[in-house]
Amino acid sequence: MITSEYFREYRNKLGFSNQAKTKSFFSARDIVPTIDYNYIDSLNARLTEIVKKIDELVSIEIQLHHFESFCNENITKVFKTLRANEIIPKLNNQGRRPEEVYFSWMRGFVIAKYFSTALGKIFSVDTEDIDFIGDDDFNNIEAFRRTPKADLQINRRNGERIRIEVQSGFQGINDIKQHKVLEAGKIKLEENTSTIVIHFDLFNGQVAFVQIDEIEDNNVNWITRQQMEGQTVFNIDQNYFRWKLTEKPPLYDELFAE
Numbered sequence: 001m002i003t004s005e006y007f008r009e010y011r012n013k014l015g016f017s018n019q020a021k022t023k024s025f026f027s028a029r030d031i032v033p034t035i036d037y038n039y040i041d042s043l044n045a046r047l048t049e050i051v052k053k054i055d056e057l058v059s060i061e062i063q064l065h066h067f068e069s070f071c072n073e074n075i076t077k078v079f080k081t082l083r084a085n086e087i088i089p090k091l092n093n094q095g096r097r098p099e100e101v102y103f104s105w106m107r108g109f110v111i112a113k114y115f116s117t118a119l120g121k122i123f124s125v126d127t128e129d130i131d132f133i134g135d136d137d138f139n140n141i142e143a144f145r146r147t148p149k150a151d152l153q154i155n156r157r158n159g160e161r162i163r164i165e166v167q168s169g170f171q172g173i174n175d176i177k178q179h180k181v182l183e184a185g186k187i188k189l190e191e192n193t194s195t196i197v198i199h200f201d202l203f204n205g206q207v208a209f210v211q212i213d214e215i216e217d218n219n220v221n222w223i224t225r226q227q228m229e230g231q232t233v234f235n236i237d238q239n240y241f242r243w244k245l246t247e248k249p250p251l252y253d254e255l256f257a258e
Contacts, residue, residue: 035089035098040079043103047075047110054114054202059248062118074113078106111200112151112166118249119154119164119198129155163187163195165212172203175225175233181212188213199236200245207243208236209255 016022024030048071055064064070082088082102091101120127131153152164165180176197184195199208215234225233243250 032089033097037083039099040088040102043099043106044075044079047071047103047106050107050202051110051114054245057205057246058118059246062115062121062249064114070114074110075106078109107170108166108168111168111202115166115198115200119152121249121251122255123154123156123162123252125154125156131155161193163193165195165197167197167199169199169201170203172201173225174199174201174208174236175223176210176212176236178222178232178234181215181234184213199240201241202245205245206241207245208240209242210234210236210240211256 011017011019011022014022014025016025021030051064051071052067055067088098088102091098091105116127116130119130123130132151151166154162154164156162163184165176165184167176176199180195180197187193187195194211195213197208197210197212199210201207212234219234221235221237222232223235225231225235242255
């Protein structure tokens with residue numbers, strides 16, 4: 001008769017004291033691959049190409065004045081810091097290679113940095129009045145994480161503070177994760193500060209503006225996205241897209257006029 005005791009004895013004879021170690025052995029998850037930095041060099045080059053293509057088609061008033069300096073500061077230096085602090089090998093997300101997780105994160109980071117000038121135009125503030133308040137830390141793997149906290153805070157001249165979550169879409173799928181909406185509602189209640197998602201759909205060349213602290217639980221745009229392990233997300237309706245990337249950025253006061 002085959003019993004669970006036999007299973008344990010069998011695994012012990014294989015040399016494993018518990019089920020987890022046995023599973024790890026057969027799946028080879030205990031083998032940590034070395035980082036392919038040649039691959040990352042190519043990914044960094046692609047980040048530069050993405051910035052270059054976007055910079056060539058946007059309105060002249062938000063184009064980069066110093067393209068090479070921007071890429072050096074926001075791609076090369078950030079990569080070197082992450083590598084020096086041994087953060088890249090520790091990046092993983094549902095089994096993806098660290099290089100792929102690195103590229104995905106960097107792509108969003110670089111886009112947010114690139115459009116900081118546009119945000120200044122939209123909210124009629126100097127770029128110095130835009131604070132990056134996200135939780136990502138290039139020097140510490142424990143702090144280098146995604147949280148519901150907004151990426152930016154705009155400090156307007158009239159004293160108004162607005163939290164901004166900058167998102168980038170590259171495949172034509174435009175969603176907002178539920179936890180970001182919940183966090184925005186909490187901040188609105190506690191601090192009376194609104195949170196706006198500015199979603200750059202780079203696949204289609206359009207930008208949406210969504211005040212997410214006002215999204216109701218029964219909104220028809222809440223869906224279950226199977227590609228995201230069945231997560232509940234807010235699908236951004238086309239009506240939220242108010243800026244063609246090939247045109248001048250709109251003004252906040254006009255977008256959200258009463």
